[in-house]
Amino acid sequence: MAVVVPPGLEAQRALGPRWATWLDGLPRLAADVLDEWGLTIDADDGTPRHGFCSLVLPVLTDDGVPAALKLHLPDEESEHEALALQRWGGDGAVRLLRADPRRFLLLLERLHPTDLRDHWDLEACEIVAGLYGRLHVAAPPQLRPLTGYVERWTEGLAALPRDAPVPHRLVEQAVGLGRSFAADDASTGRMIHGDLHYENVLAADREPWLAIDPKPVNGDPHYEVAPLLWNRWDELAHDVRGGVRRRFETVVDAAGLDEDRARDWVVVRMMHNALWELEDAERRPLDRDYLTMCVTLAKAVQE
Ligand SMILES: Nc1ncnc2c1ncn2[C@@H]1O[C@H](COP(=O)(O)OP(=O)(O)OP(=O)(O)O)[C@@H](O)[C@H]1O
Ligand SMILES: [Mg+2]
Known part of the structure; x- marks a missing residue:
């Protein structure tokens, strides 16, 4: 299933060329990592979510575990997100299942939509x-x-x-x-x-x-x-x-x-x-x- 960037995230293109480059490459990057990590989009969990600078896809792992794949805009602030999640080991924070910090990719335990x-x-x-x-x-x-x-x-x-x-x-x-x-x-x-x-x-x-x-x-x-x-x-x-x-x-x-x-x-x-x-x-x-x-x-x- 092709990954479509939600309009709210697409709108960040206006913030400059760094954002445009990231958004242009996002569907391809998502497709690649879904393939590499043996993930499928979980169609039952609705649409992709996003924040200010990331896309979060509801996925299933190859053994059927619900997870969330987070693809983040490369930036200094989030460089150590995986390190922090790893250090917490799920204690008070979402559990990290897998990461590729170089590409700002995180596979997270799936939580509920309620904040x-x-x-x-x-x-x-x-x-x-x-x-x-x-x-x-x-x-x-x-x-x-x-x-x-x-x-x-x-x-x-x-x-x-x-x-x-x-x-x-x-x-x-x-x-x-x-x-x-x-x-x-x-x-x-x-x-x-x-x-x-x-x-x-x-x-x-x-x-x-x-x-x-x-x-x-x-x-x-x-x-x-x-x-x-x-x-x-x-x-x-x-x-x-x-x-x-x-x-x-x-x-x-x-x-x-x-x-x-x-x-x-x-x-x-x-x-x-x-x-x-x-x-x-x-x-x-x-x-x-x-x-x-x-x-x-x-x-x-x-x-
Ligand atoms: N593990 C998860 N399970 C379910 N939904 C998630 C999970 N992680 C994130 N989400 C959803 O995706 C949205 C965006 O995620 P997150 O807050 O991590 O990134 P962000 O807000 O884009 O980051 P930033 O604050 O850097 O802009 C969250 O508000 C939430 O709705
Ligand atoms: Mg957030």
């Missing part, structure tokens, strides 16, 4: 925080240190002009915090998921919930919290400050994190997100709502 988007947000935060302890294992040596990234992004923030459309006080605060995190031994040592939000936790049979889709780095567990605050943002509209604080406190309590350290990382991460938005706005219109969200969130955890 944590429709759960009450505080319950979802508690579930995700409950996975931290199992996911935050000693970092394998291949992983890049979080501190290297933080140094680079902090210097990006420091170079912003004073009249950039974000409060300068917050920029200065994030620069100060970023520099001290970059120099702090506690900012590395643990493998962190890197992108642990509501859509990257799926329902399963062998456990209620398992993490998928890691972008692992050698980092600090306190770095992990922010995506639970900025995702499902629209639901907080009636009480942004209260809603953010309740989520933050739920995660900190459930995971036993140091509150101040977790808060400081949220401030730093939100200002990094703001920086990337400002950089992207050199090529397209600025998303003011997104920028406002970054600033509001960085303030809300501190009030």
Whole structure:
């Protein structure tokens, strides 16, 4: 059966030539790996799924086991996805059945389509925080240190002009915090998921919930919290400050994190997100709502 790229993923072609090349080669790559690994498309499991930068095909192995074949856009962030899944060995995360990291191919245990988007947000935060302890294992040596990234992004923030459309006080605060995190031994040592939000936790049979889709780095567990605050943002509209604080406190309590350290990382991460938005706005219109969200969130955890 020929693999057709879903329209939502096909639309990523607009993001540039790197994406177009990957999308052009995707049906062929999928056909090749199905053949090489003895997989067949599982027609009973509906259509292919996709995220921002990957195609996920429901497949059956040659002995009839349901699995999911993930074909990812080659990029630095996902380079060590297989390594992380292997290291976890299915403990708190989807089990890796086979991988070809060079071609960014993963064969995964098949999980259910249900993720944590429709759960009450505080319950979802508690579930995700409950996975931290199992996911935050000693970092394998291949992983890049979080501190290297933080140094680079902090210097990006420091170079912003004073009249950039974000409060300068917050920029200065994030620069100060970023520099001290970059120099702090506690900012590395643990493998962190890197992108642990509501859509990257799926329902399963062998456990209620398992993490998928890691972008692992050698980092600090306190770095992990922010995506639970900025995702499902629209639901907080009636009480942004209260809603953010309740989520933050739920995660900190459930995971036993140091509150101040977790808060400081949220401030730093939100200002990094703001920086990337400002950089992207050199090529397209600025998303003011997104920028406002970054600033509001960085303030809300501190009030
Ligand atoms: N093991 C699995 N079993 C069933 N469905 C899966 C599995 N892994 C992924 N999926 C489905 O495919 C979608 C995309 O997968 P995933 O989140 O791993 O990649 P992604 O979101 O494209 O990655 P990125 O966050 O880098 O854009 C998921 O939201 C989920 O619906
Ligand atoms: Mg995902």
